[in-house]
Amino acid sequence: MTLLAHMMAVTQESECTCEEAYSLMDQYVELKLQGAEVASLMPLIHAHFEMCGCCRDELEALQRILTEGEA
Amino acid sequence: MSTRTNEEWLAALRATGPDRDAALAELRDVLLVGLRRGLVDWVKTSGPEFSALAEDFVQEALLKVLDSLDSFEGRSKFTTWAHKVAVRVALSELRRKRWQDRSLEALVSAENRAPFAVPDGRPSPERATLQADLIAQVQRIIHEELTDKQRTAMLVVPIGGMPLEVAAEQMGMNRNALYKLLHDARKRLKQRLEEEGLTSDDILDAFSR
Numbered sequence: 001m002t003l004l005a006h007m008m009a010v011t012q013e014s015e016c017t018c019e020e021a022y023s024l025m026d027q028y029v030e031l032k033l034q035g036a037e038v039a040s041l042m043p044l045i046h047a048h049f050e051m052c053g054c055c056r057d058e059l060e061a062l063q064r065i066l067t068e069g070e071a
Numbered sequence: 072m073s074t075r076t077n078e079e080w081l082a083a084l085r086a087t088g089p090d091r092d093a094a095l096a097e098l099r100d101v102l103l104v105g106l107r108r109g110l111v112d113w114v115k116t117s118g119p120e121f122s123a124l125a126e127d128f129v130q131e132a133l134l135k136v137l138d139s140l141d142s143f144e145g146r147s148k149f150t151t152w153a154h155k156v157a158v159r160v161a162l163s164e165l166r167r168k169r170w171q172d173r174s175l176e177a178l179v180s181a182e183n184r185a186p187f188a189v190p191d192g193r194p195s196p197e198r199a200t201l202q203a204d205l206i207a208q209v210q211r212i213i214h215e216e217l218t219d220k221q222r223t224a225m226l227v228v229p230i231g232g233m234p235l236e237v238a239a240e241q242m243g244m245n246r247n248a249l250y251k252l253l254h255d256a257r258k259r260l261k262q263r264l265e266e267e268g269l270t271s272d273d274i275l276d277a278f279s280r
Contacts, residue, residue, distance in 0.1 A: 008264060
């Protein structure tokens with residue numbers, strides 16, 4: 001029940017799709033690693049990563065690649 | 072570290088002959104190193120098994136990169152964009168392998184009751200009654216508001232933990248379409264809960280320890 005409640009709490013009227021999040025993932029991760037406030041700059045994309053486990057996994061893997069070495 | 076600019080990458084990969092071969096070889100190396108770092112949470116990244124696996128992922132990623140050069144808009148480093156492609160290729164395959172023995176049907180039946188299980192602990196009689204009433208109310212709303220497909224998706228993905236991509240494949244949909252289906256389901260539930268005077272906070276309050 002709490003999981004359902006959390007899901008309802010973060011549900012927005014308009015959310016971007018996996019495809020839209022994917023298209024901006026590289027830009028999002030570079031901005032994030034530069035210290036930018038990505039939640040404010042790209043709120044819909046940020047919210048998608050909070051909600052979608054598959055996209056979040058990919059974001060985290062990409063972030064690790066860029067964090068631990070030069071791209 | 073690559074010293075090529077985005078424009079140099081694009082020019083070399085669009086060229087023919089030795090320039091293109093050299094760029095492809097360099098990009099292959101960049102992606103292989105990247106996957107070794109990026110997949111540490113998914114597979115054992117040392118040893119010959121990983122090298123073979125990563126080589127397959129990178130070869131597929133290189134084909135996709137070459138096929139979609141025109142879609143690169145230069146909003147990031149070219150190599151970041153290429154790493155993104157390689158990560159998508161690798162995780163799609165790794166998810167498929169990880170979940171290959173789990174069917175949608177089994178997960179639906181296993182998870183059917185999970186979200187409505189009585190929580191652990193010893194709530195007061197008043198609190199237990201409140202929780203039971205809320206569970207019944209939410210179950211009724213889910214039954215009344217969601218289509219069979221939406222119910223299945225809710226049980227399998229956010230509750231059952233099956234990756235969206237794997238569930239989409241088993242449901243004969245693409246990942247985007249399943250995300251939209253789930254989004255519609257969440258919106259309908261949220262709206263109906265609100266119409267009945269129930270907010271997310273009410274539920275969280277009732278079930279918090």
